[in-house]
Amino acid sequence: MSITSRFTLRRHGLAAAGTAALLALALAACGSSKDSSHSSMPGMDHSSTPSASASSHAMDSMPGMEHGSMATGDGLAASQAGYQLTSNVGEVPVGKPGDYKFRITGPDGKPVTGFAEDQTKRMHFYAIRSDLTGFQHVHPTMADDGTWTANLSALEPGSWRMFASFVPGSGAGKGKDFVLSRTVAVPGAPKKTPLPAAASSTEVDGYTVTVKGELMAGMAHPMTVSISKDGKPVTDLQPYLATYAHLTAFHEGDQAFAHLHPETKVSGDHGGPDLSFHAMLPKPGNWRMFLQFQTGGKLHTAALTLRVS
Structure with a gap:
């Protein structure tokens, strides 16, 4: 398959075998202390792709890449380099909205x-069930004592992993990207949804999202995400979180985290149809990708499975 553009992945590093050089993954931290807007797919199974409303951000700039330090984890640890995600929440009620409170x-x-x-x-906060369904991406609010509150939509029974993605503004970790996580239980009998097979395209809200590129674990590869509607290229993507797309991926089996965002320059509400990424995923296997993009003030979330050799 020809590759026409490139994928940028932040917050992951990989030590390659033999004489290979250290490959680093730059992951974006997304967070806000005073913004409770969020995008979620409550109770989403792998075939459903509902939308959430979001306001438009008129930002004519490149995606923020100012943080030179790169996280080296996969987001599966609760602590790193002295920073720790702490929470007294071990169980979240089933079937109704709830708050997840935590501190860093x-x-x-x-x-x-x-x-x-x-x-x-x-602060960016993500919730994902162990079978990679129910994806939620929210922006918590922080109290003066450093307690964050993430407002979550209703969760289905099962084991969930909660990810906090952030960049300290001072101290030993200043300017460094961190992704920390903890698991919580949602009571009830979980109904596991099989992961859909790897595919090059998916549909959401009438839009077709197509991915072009072949990925190999630990190697950087260019990749393109193209968006169309009714067979016509989409050219009215609006900036969302300072980019034309927000892409999060989770590894099947262990829920390892990856955050990618496009290199495509932002120029008003005229994004698309092609978004360029530079991808380097550290593990082989299936990755469940959640691509969020905005048109007409509405946020769309497309989900598909990527196969990494």
């Missing part, structure tokens, strides 16, 4: 209250 503590053991903005937010 620093190397000194104290709650962190200063966070740098990245992609217009100071």
Whole structure:
């Protein structure tokens, strides 16, 4: 398959075998202390792709890549480099909206209250069920004591992993990207949804999302995401979080986290149809991709499975 553009993945590093050089993954941290807007797919199975409303961001700039340091984890740890995701929440009620409260503590053991903005937010929070359904992406609010509150839509029974993505604004981790996570249980008998087979395209809200590119674990590869509607190229993508698309991927089996965003320059409400990425996913296997893009003030979330050799 020909590859026409490139994928940018932040927040993942990989030590390659032999004489290969260290490959780093730059992951974007997304967060806000005073913005409770969110995009979610409550109770989503692999075939459903509902939308959430979101306001338009008129930003004529490249995606924020100012943080030079790169996270080296896969988001599966609750602590890294002295920073820790702490929470007293071990179980979330089933079938109704709920709050997940948490703190980020620093190397000194104290709650962190200063966070740098990245992609217009100071904190991104993600919830994903163990079978990679029910994806939610929210922007929590922070109290003065450093307690964050993530407002979650109703969750289905099962084991869920909660990810916090952030960049400290000061201290030992200043300017570094972190992704930390913890698991919570939602009571009830979980109904596992099989992961759909890898595919090059999917549909959401009348839009067709097509991915072009062949990925190999630990190797950087260009990739293109193209968006069309009714067979015609879409050229009215609006900026969302300072880019034309927000892409999050999770690895089948362990829920390893990857955050990618396009290199395509932002120029008003005229994005599309092609978005260029530069992808380097650290593990082979299936990755469930959630692509979020905005048109007409509405946020769309497309989901498809990518196969990494």
